[in-house]
Amino acid sequence: MDLSAADMLRGLAEATTTVTAEFTNAPLTVAGELPAAIDGFYFRNGPGRFERGGRRYLHPFDGDGHVTRLDISSGAVCYTNRFVRTEEYLAEERAGRMLYRSFGTNLPGGLLGNLFRLNFKNAANTSVRWHAGRLLALWEGGAPYRLDPTTLATLGREDFDRGLASPFSGMSRRLAPLLPFSAHPHIAGGTGDLYNFGLVSGRPNRLMLYRVGADGVMEAPRQHPLSRFSFVHDLGVTRRWLCFLLPQADFDIGRALLGLTTAVGSLHIATERPMQVLLLPREPGAIEPRIISGPPGFVFHIAQAFDDSNGRVVLDVIRYGCYPEFDAIEELFRDPPEGAAPRLERLILDPAREYCERIGFGDDLARHAFELPVSAPAALGEPQRILYGVGAPPERRTPYLTSIMRLDTATGALTTRDFGLDLVGEPMLVPGAIGDEGWLLSLVFRVGQSRTDLVVLRAADLAIQATTALPHALPVGFHGCWVPRAELATASR
Ligand SMILES: [Fe+2]
Numbered sequence: 001m002d003l004s005a006a007d008m009l010r011g012l013a014e015a016t017t018t019v020t021a022e023f024t025n026a027p028l029t030v031a032g033e034l035p036a037a038i039d040g041f042y043f044r045n046g047p048g049r050f051e052r053g054g055r056r057y058l059h060p061f062d063g064d065g066h067v068t069r070l071d072i073s074s075g076a077v078c079y080t081n082r083f084v085r086t087e088e089y090l091a092e093e094r095a096g097r098m099l100y101r102s103f104g105t106n107l108p109g110g111l112l113g114n115l116f117r118l119n120f121k122n123a124a125n126t127s128v129r130w131h132a133g134r135l136l137a138l139w140e141g142g143a144p145y146r147l148d149p150t151t152l153a154t155l156g157r158e159d160f161d162r163g164l165a166s167p168f169s170g171m172s173r174r175l176a177p178l179l180p181f182s183a184h185p186h187i188a189g190g191t192g193d194l195y196n197f198g199l200v201s202g203r204p205n206r207l208m209l210y211r212v213g214a215d216g217v218m219e220a221p222r223q224h225p226l227s228r229f230s231f232v233h234d235l236g237v238t239r240r241w242l243c244f245l246l247p248q249a250d251f252d253i254g255r256a257l258l259g260l261t262t263a264v265g266s267l268h269i270a271t272e273r274p275m276q277v278l279l280l281p282r283e284p285g286a287i288e289p290r291i292i293s294g295p296p297g298f299v300f301h302i303a304q305a306f307d308d309s310n311g312r313v314v315l316d317v318i319r320y321g322c323y324p325e326f327d328a329i330e331e332l333f334r335d336p337p338e339g340a341a342p343r344l345e346r347l348i349l350d351p352a353r354e355y356c357e358r359i360g361f362g363d364d365l366a367r368h369a370f371e372l373p374v375s376a377p378a379a380l381g382e383p384q385r386i387l388y389g390v391g392a393p394p395e396r397r398t399p400y401l402t403s404i405m406r407l408d409t410a411t412g413a414l415t416t417r418d419f420g421l422d423l424v425g426e427p428m429l430v431p432g433a434i435g436d437e438g439w440l441l442s443l444v445f446r447v448g449q450s451r452t453d454l455v456v457l458r459a460a461d462l463a464i465q466a467t468t469a470l471p472h473a474l475p476v477g478f479h480g481c482w483v484p485r486a487e488l489a490t491a492s493r
Contacts, residue, residue: 002393005334007421008400011447012060012329015423015476019048019066023471024151025078032466034075034456035439038430040484041149042070042441042454045128045137046425046477048083053097059104059264059327064089065125065137065145067152068443068474070454073485077454077468082152084124084137084145092121103141104264104327113259119175120263126183127479131194132216133491134158138183140198140233142176149488163210163218172202179208179221183479184234184301188380195237195282197244201251205229209242209280222284230276231269236305236315239381240287241351243315245299246276247323262327269323271297271339277349277356279313290351295358298323303344303373306383313349316387316409318342318371324399336397344370344389344407362412367394370405372426372479376438385410388427388440388459393418404442404462417462421447423476429459430482439465445476 003011047063050056057063065084070077083089088100098107100121107113122142129136136144136158146158159165159178166173180198187194192214200206204225212218229251236243248270256266275297279290303316321339325332332340344365348357360366369392375384391405392398393416404427406415425443432438437459444455452474456466 002396003400003421008333008398009330011400011421011423012333014447014450015445016047016050016060016063017450017473017475018050019081019083019472019474021472022082024080025071026080026471028077028079028454028468028470030075030077030466030468032456032464034072034077034466034468036075037432038072038439038456039074040072040430040482041488042072042428042480042482043128043130043135044068044425044428044443044477044480045125046475047123047125048475050475052092055098055108057102057105058262059102061125061326062102062105062123063125063475065123065139066475066477067128067137067147069152070441079470080152081474082154084147085154086122086124086145088121101263104262106259106262110259125478129185129187129481130483130487131185131187131212132192132214134216138181138185140182141180143178144181149483149491160212160218163221168200168202172200181210182233182235186235186237188237189377189382190379195235195242197232197235197242199230199232201229201253207232207244224280224289231267233300234302236302237282237380238305238307238313240282240307241279241305241313242282243302243305243313244278244280245294245302245317246278247271247298248273248275264327269298271320271322275299277315277347279349279351290354292349292351292354292356294347294356295319297321297339301371301373303387303389304375304378304384306381308348311352313351314383315347315349316373317345317347318373319345333398333400341369341392341397341399342371344373344387346409361407361409362414364414365407365412368392368405368414368416369396369399369401370407371399371401374427374429376429376431386437388429390424390426391416404440404457406459406462415462417457417464419444423447425477426479427457428480428482432459441482443470443474443477445473
């Protein structure tokens with residue numbers, strides 16, 4: 001029998017408790033065999049503070065960014081954690097109360113407290129990525145914050161030598177002097193180029209496209225006008241294309257401006273309508289952009305993207321049949337609507353015929369939720385056969401994710417390791433030597449014990465190799481990265 005809604009809601013409440021202590025290189029006790037080949041740093045970001053001045057954030061995405069650093073070497077682990085000291089975080093610390101609106105939380109005072117207040121808090125809570133010697137805390141609505149990779153001290157906003165300076169005029173630039181830089185950059189193996197985007201609302205709405213070279217230099221951003229507002233979280237990069245899935249979204253800017261509702265409350269995503277798959281040339285001007293009608297629903301994450309030998313584009317995506325309303329979490333878990341659980345599917349797009357085909361990966365996967373996809377680093381546009389992620393036992397209808405998953409996309413063979421009521425974090429792959437799949441690291445929240453463990457699994461069969469208890473409970477987080485020791489050492493020389 002699956003977990004009850006009450007169990008899951010209790011687990012989620014426990015796993016969204018504010019972090020109250022910051023540690024520096026605290027040595028941890030390891031149970032089991034931690035392979036000596038794991039030598040580097042696991043960085044992960046997620047919301048770490050869920051209230052301010054006695055008021056709780058109303059949406060789990062609103063918590064202040066909190067980054068952890070696990071230094072793993074010779075079978076030992078040391079732990080460091082810090083909140084990201086954004087401008088807004090520091091101002092609210094000084095004031096001892098909320099000063100900014102968030103994605104799903106308005107300021108107190110109803111209409112008067114929120115009227116025309118459009119300077120939102122940069123939560124800096126969605127991912128932490130390493131590129132060209134920079135460690136960046138990312139949030140899709142604003143600029144990244146740069147962190148010291150050794151101490152996790154916040155070094156300030158990163159604008160890539162003014163590359164993120166807004167080129168727009170008037171209100172848009174006054175509200176946001178820097179362009180948004182999303183939380184899902186794609187770093188192309190081989191070239192080391194980083195691709196990313198930012199969504200700017202206005203007339204027209206625009207998708208900003210960024211490329212930062214392996215030397216850390218950002219090219220002048222490109223702009224692509226969108227015929228309507230959309231909500232995009234991730235991109236896919238192939239040799240030829242930058243790929244986006246655009247749901248049909250409406251944003252009631254009037255109600256948001258007046259403070260009558262939150263940003264998320266003013267957003268309506270018509271998941272019964274087909275998404276648009278937008279293909280933009282990776283090299284500007286190389287080919288004409290394409291818009292192809294895709295499946296209905298909503299996609300946060302693209303697991304991988306590549307061109308096949310027939311010139312088609314393959315996108316492995318995590319699709320929701322309906323948008324998960326995390327601000328109405330009781331309802332989402334007590335009476336989950338059809339399509340509330342995320343499913344991994346393959347879209348095959350033919351740019352020439354503007355046609356999209358949707359295929360599954362077999363009956364076993366079709367019964368399981370699958371989210372937070374990761375794979376081994378690949379050369380630009382190269383397919384990866386094995387995908388990892390988090391999921392849930394068969395037929396669970398809610399996004400309560402307690403399993404680590406491994407899918408062989410060629411055979412549909414699915415391997416899972418379930419942790420009962422415990423919530424698992426994004427599995428981070430530490431590649432092994434050639435011919436060895438390596439290991440997965442996951443921060444697992446132990447429900448009922450208010451504890452978080454770093455769990456190390458063998459990637460090939462998900463056997464648990466080692467478990468390490470952190471010195472405190474860490475809320476369930478979002479995304480992170482693995483940085484081999486040699487790479488960090490080279491950068492700091
Ligand atoms: Fe994400």
